[in-house]
Amino acid sequence: MSVETQNTPAVSPEDIETAEKFKSEANESFKSLLYVRKKIKKICIQKQLKKNPNVAIYYANRSFAYLKTECFGYALTDASKSVELDKTYVKGYYRRAAAHMSLGKFKEALKDYEYVTKVRPNDKDAKLKYSECNKVVKKIAFEKAISVDFNKKNIADSINLDAMTIENEYTGPRLEDGKVTLNFMKELMELYKKQGKLHRKYAYKQPSLIEVPISDDEKFTVCGDIHGQFYDLMNIFELNGLPAETNPYLFNGDFVDRGSFSVECIFTLFGFKLLYPSHFFMSRGNHESATMNQMYGFDGEVKSKYTAQMADLFTEVYNWLPLAHCLNKKVLVSRFINSTV
Known part of the structure; x- marks a missing residue:
């Protein structure tokens, strides 16, 4: 007592x-x-x-x-x-x-x-x-x-994509004229279902994110924590349809950690963000941080499947993600709004 x-x-x-x-x-x-x-x-x-x-x-x-x-x-x-x-x-x-x-x-x-x-x-x-x-x-x-490097360059600026070659034995999806297409995304999801790996050149090219407003006059789907559950993500798309200009989505943070397929989840989401920048949205959650990733597994998964540099790049990319979205100027959606019962 x-x-x-x-x-x-x-x-x-x-x-x-x-x-x-x-x-x-x-x-x-x-x-x-x-x-x-x-x-x-x-x-x-x-x-x-x-x-x-x-x-x-x-x-x-x-x-x-x-x-x-x-x-x-x-x-x-x-x-x-x-x-x-x-x-x-x-x-x-x-x-x-x-x-x-x-x-x-x-x-x-x-x-x-x-x-x-x-x-x-x-x-x-x-x-x-x-x-x-x-x-x-x-x-x-x-x-x-x-620490002495106070002018450290961004990880993204240090990567030479042009110097990266795609090996002949690579059988995964390829960009068309340097762009993500719907066919690319379908092939990517099939590759991940078979537990294949996206080529590092395309992986580094993914995080080009731009914050955009949400359309007011159509159906809009908001999804919560994915947490590295790739097959749950596939089930969402199976039930609700693939993202499209007529089927917009907002994924509200916590894309990674805990599950074993966090890399596959976040690359799939980034891919759709590139494909439909005005109809696919991603908010930063509390698991989009270096500290949480070290504690809950994403950092180790990225290093295992790619490199330590890739892990650092993800930390850098998190800074580009918005913290909240306002739907129709009425509903605020954010991972950083706690509520009590």
């Missing part, structure tokens, strides 16, 4: 009992990691907090639910509140460290992981997390110390 502060509101025994009941319900619902169950847990925890807002474990539990649904800012707030209520509650520090890590605040995360390892010296998971975080902090410090 938590340590109450001087300004915490009074809570009746009945409210305490009810809050504990909600806590049990939330724990039962969270045995499965399905998204809906995570939402149920957050709802139950909010009921707990409404009945008894003085318990550190409730905030730590909701912080965990927020971490699993990638609402990292909210997770950090709740974890900090948990520590504020009970400065000896280890899970509060653990949740706050995880939130700091997800937000790229590695020094802050290291302090919390250090506290956890001191309190729980036999906790193997805590030691592993501390070690991983410590390596990141040292790596960042080392790179900063040796």
Whole structure:
């Protein structure tokens, strides 16, 4: 149980009992990691907090639910509140460290992981997390110390496409007069279904993105997180039709990470962006960042299938993606608008 502060509101025994009941319900619902169950847990925890807002474990539990649904800012707030209520509650520090890590605040995360390892010296998971975080902090410090190139050229400017040759044995799709065509995209998707690989020359040529307004007078499809699930992406196109001037799409971020076919997903999306620049849109999500890609797998996938330079290029391309789209001047669509239940 938590340590109450001087300004915490009074809570009746009945409210305490009810809050504990909600806590049990939330724990039962969270045995499965399905998204809906995570939402149920957050709802139950909010009921707990409404009945008894003085318990550190409730905030730590909701912080965990927020971490699993990638609402990292909210997770950090709740974890900090948990520590504020009970400065000896280890899970509060653990949740706050995880939130700091997800937000790229590695020094802050290291302090919390250090506290956890001191309190729980036999906790193997805590030691592993501390070690991983410590390596990141040292790596960042080392790179900063040796960094001297303040006029570093863009990755895109350093690539000589004309010097790249396409080998005779390459059987994948080819650009027509240097342009993406519908036939190119169909061949590309078939290539990816067979787990083939697009030639590096065409891969480097993909990220030429331009932000454009969305048409008001037609059907418009908005898609959420793809997360490297290429065959799910193909199923969307099967059910709803391929992108076209008469069938526009907006993919609202989180194209990569987690799934094993993130490269195939993002190249397919980039291809349609080039083919239909005024009818196919892409927003930047929280997984379109170097830190998230290193944590959730895309960085390693790109290096495995192509090169480290390609991975750096993706980080550069992210900066060209818009953060939001406004549909018909009425609906704002963005990955960076968090909401609570």
